[in-house]
Amino acid sequence: MTAQPAGAVGPQQSVRRVIVFVLLFAMVAITASGVSGLLGRLFDTANYRLASNDVAGLALSLAFSLVSGPLAAVLWWLLWRRMAVATERSSLSWGLYLAGMSTVALITFTAALLQTLSALVRGSWQPYALGTAIAWGAVWVWHRWMSARATKSPTRLEGVAPVLGAFYGLVIGVGGAVTALGALLDAVVRGFDSAVEVGNPWWRPALQALVWAAGGAVVWWWHWMRDDARSRRTGLGPVVLVIVNGFGAVVLTLGGIATALFLLLRVAFDRTEPVAAILDRFGTAVAAASVGALVWAYYRRRVAAASEPTRAANRLVTSGVALAAAASGFGVIVNSILAAIGTPLTESGARSLLLGGISALVVGAPLWWVVWRPASRVSAAESASTGRRVYLVAVFGASAVVALITLLVIGFRIFEFTLDSVTGQSLLDRVRAPLGLLLATGLAAGYHFTVWRLDRAAAPAVQRSARTIGRVILVGGPDAEPLRQVIEHDTGAAVSLWVRTDPSPAPTAERVTAALAGVSGTRVLLVAGPDGRLEVIPLQG
Numbered sequence: 001m002t003a004q005p006a007g008a009v010g011p012q013q014s015v016r017r018v019i020v021f022v023l024l025f026a027m028v029a030i031t032a033s034g035v036s037g038l039l040g041r042l043f044d045t046a047n048y049r050l051a052s053n054d055v056a057g058l059a060l061s062l063a064f065s066l067v068s069g070p071l072a073a074v075l076w077w078l079l080w081r082r083m084a085v086a087t088e089r090s091s092l093s094w095g096l097y098l099a100g101m102s103t104v105a106l107i108t109f110t111a112a113l114l115q116t117l118s119a120l121v122r123g124s125w126q127p128y129a130l131g132t133a134i135a136w137g138a139v140w141v142w143h144r145w146m147s148a149r150a151t152k153s154p155t156r157l158e159g160v161a162p163v164l165g166a167f168y169g170l171v172i173g174v175g176g177a178v179t180a181l182g183a184l185l186d187a188v189v190r191g192f193d194s195a196v197e198v199g200n201p202w203w204r205p206a207l208q209a210l211v212w213a214a215g216g217a218v219v220w221w222w223h224w225m226r227d228d229a230r231s232r233r234t235g236l237g238p239v240v241l242v243i244v245n246g247f248g249a250v251v252l253t254l255g256g257i258a259t260a261l262f263l264l265l266r267v268a269f270d271r272t273e274p275v276a277a278i279l280d281r282f283g284t285a286v287a288a289a290s291v292g293a294l295v296w297a298y299y300r301r302r303v304a305a306a307s308e309p310t311r312a313a314n315r316l317v318t319s320g321v322a323l324a325a326a327a328s329g330f331g332v333i334v335n336s337i338l339a340a341i342g343t344p345l346t347e348s349g350a351r352s353l354l355l356g357g358i359s360a361l362v363v364g365a366p367l368w369w370v371v372w373r374p375a376s377r378v379s380a381a382e383s384a385s386t387g388r389r390v391y392l393v394a395v396f397g398a399s400a401v402v403a404l405i406t407l408l409v410i411g412f413r414i415f416e417f418t419l420d421s422v423t424g425q426s427l428l429d430r431v432r433a434p435l436g437l438l439l440a441t442g443l444a445a446g447y448h449f450t451v452w453r454l455d456r457a458a459a460p461a462v463q464r465s466a467r468t469i470g471r472v473i474l475v476g477g478p479d480a481e482p483l484r485q486v487i488e489h490d491t492g493a494a495v496s497l498w499v500r501t502d503p504s505p506a507p508t509a510e511r512v513t514a515a516l517a518g519v520s521g522t523r524v525l526l527v528a529g530p531d532g533r534l535e536v537i538p539l540q541g
Contacts, residue, residue, distance in 0.1 A: 017093035020079060025101055027072035032105075032135045034064025036112075041129030083152035095157030098147055102161040105140035106219070107168055109133055114215040118208040159232045165223035166230075167240050173216025174252070174295060178287045179209035185283025190276055196430075198524065230302065238310040245303050246317030250294035254325055254363050256289030262359040270351045307481055309387065317392040319372045323395065325364025325441040332357030334436035338428055383455035392452040398446035406434040468520035469493040473539075476528040480506045487526070491516060500528075507534055 038061045082088045113133035119126045146151050147161065183206035223229050229237070267275055303314045324428045336354035409422060413430040472487050472495045474480060484495045486509045507528055515526070521538035530533060 013087075014091075014093070016090050017088075020075065021093045021097040024072065024075050024079065025097060027068045027075065028101060028139060029104070030064050030068040031072050032108075032139050034068065036128070036132040036135035037061030038065060039134055040128030041131075043127030043130055047411050065159045076273070080146075080152065089152060090155045092156055095154035095160070098143060098154055099157050099160035099164070102140060102143045102147065103164045103168070105136050105143060106161075106165055109140050110137040110168075110172075110215060110219055112136065116213050117215075118211045121208045121211060122204055137239045159229070160236055162223045162227035162229035163232055163236045163240050165227070166220050167244065169216045169221075169223060170244065170295070171216070171221055174291055176209045176212030176214070176216055177291045178252075178284070180206045180213055181287035181291065182284030182334050184362075185211060185286055186281070187283070189279050189283050200502030233307065238306060238313075241299065241302060241306060241310060242314045242317055245296060245299035246314040247321060249292050249299060250318050250321045250367075252288050252292030253296055254292075254321065254367065256285045256292055258285070258325065258359045258363040259285035260289060261362065262356050265351065265355040265359060270355060312385065315371055316342075316387055319368055320391065320395065322364045322368035322371060323444065325360050326368050327364075327399075327444050329357045329360030329362070329364060330443070331436040331440035333361060334470055335432050338432035338435065341428060366442075378455070380458060383458050389452065389455065392448050392455070396445050396448040396452060399441040399448070403438055403441040403445060406438040409434040410438065447489070469516070469524050470522040471496070471524070472516075473498065473523065473525045474524065474528070475500060480528060482506070483509065483512055483528075484511060487516065491522075 016180075037057065041058065041061070045237075083094065088094065109132075112129045112161055116126050116129045116133060118127070149159070178473070183202065185201040187206075260282060263279055263285065266278050270314065271278070303311055332353060334357075336350050336357055339350040339353065410431050413434070414427065417427045417430055469491045472491065472493050474484055474487065474495055475498045476483060477500055480497060483506055484497045487495045490513055511534060512526070515534045515536050516524070519536055519538060523539040525537040525539055526534065527537070
């Protein structure tokens with residue numbers, strides 16, 4: 001029996017890689033945990049004895065550090081030597097491990113460091129958080145060093161860690177900025193004198209949040225600018241871009257505007273409490289709307305420069321968020337009107353409910369109208385696009401499910417009222433909340449189902465030639481995504497896109513169509529070379 005070469009590819013090698021990298025991941029995490037515990041004890045000036053009263057904890061930290069540490073070092077050295085082999089370096093397990101451990105180390109390191117700095121603002125010393133920051137910071141630096149080695153760094157998933165790092169930095173930076181700015185604006189609204197609490201001045205929480213905002217900004221800049229995560233046009237980059245711009249920024253901005261509008265309407269029409277009590281969270285709402293709008297405006301430019309599928313997905317996600325806000329506002333308005341039938345609208349509960357529904361509807365409906373453009377004529381290509389059809393079916397399906405559930409709730413309330421009415425609550429009070437939700441989701445489901453049927457009727461019939469190719473493996477540059485769609489349309493085959501590491505200009509669609517004309521086979525390899533050359537290779541099996 002011949003021995004399998006070191007660079008061989010097969011199921012056994014894949015399983016071996018998964019096992020050893022999972023072991024390495026676990027041992028590195030255990031070692032970092034043990035070292036962080038030892039450093040925390042070293043920095044703990046209050047308990048100057050290293051063992052103190054926690055002998056078991058010290059023993060655990062020593063075991064983690066002195067047993068798992070050397071084993072992790074030996075396993076890493078064996079694996080690191082194998083990375084000189086091309087098949088090992090290009091394995092999915094190596095890319096997953098480096099991206100996963102780099103991200104975990106970054107999150108743990110920065111969270112512990114920012115927790116230490118924010119605690120210093122209030123005069124508190126947290127030695128164990130500092131120990132965690134140092135230990136996991138060393139792990140992060142070590143894995144960044146491995147990622148930077150040109151001869152041994154992974155050739156797959158190399159852009160995952162920068163994209164996730166930029167996303168994480170943006171999340172904590174935005175959260176800290178909203179909290180800091182909201183604390184400042186709330187103090188202004190209430191008045192600085194009334195904002196001072198005994199032992200906790202108004203500026204201290206704002207300064208602590210500012211520490212997190214600054215730390216998040218540094219993490220975001222490091223990965224977005226320095227590591228060039230902004231140029232990732234394939235893989236995880238477009239997905240995160242849509243999540244940030246189409247969902248996160250929109251939710252933050254609309255939520256802040258709707259909350260601020262609701263509080264102002266309460267001051268004008270529902271002043272059942274002191275104005276200071278009503279506007280208690282007004283500053284936070286304005287801060288959320290302001291920071292969300294800044295993030296939205298910045299990433300909107302990135303979306304405009306992205307591919308057409310990314311722009312379409314971003315528009316559909318934004319439309320879905322705005323539709324949810326408008327539909328919920330409409331349902332709440334119906335609920336409040338039904339409540340006013342049995343209760344005078346002058347009562348605070350029904351009036352506040354009505355103002356909340358108006359705020360959500362006023363904010364969500366205009367954005368949905370601008371983004372979705374229901375009055376505009378839809379082109380045949382857009383009506384036939386997969387993304388639009390998936391969106392329509394998803395909205396219709398989700399709305400129909402919610403409507404069915406609310407219908408069941410209404411039936412339950414009716415039977416409950418018929419069988420047991422000793423509570424004294426009227427039937428209208430029992431069903432008004434689910435009835436409002438039923439009307440909102442019913443309208444959304446009916447509208448989107450109608451649009452879906454119109455799109456199907458307007459979409460041109462697709463004439464495809466007889467399918468002679470089962471699957472196409474396309475090897476091209478980062479801008480080869482449109483070619484994948486062309487091949488799927490012309491051949492009807494499933495297409496997998498493999499992105500080259502060297503720059504390769506995408507050939508024209510006409511050349512690709514001509515190259516595949518007359519080719520048949522279960523699997524076909526199509527290579528777009530850096531010199532514009534196209535090579536078609538039918539494969540066996």
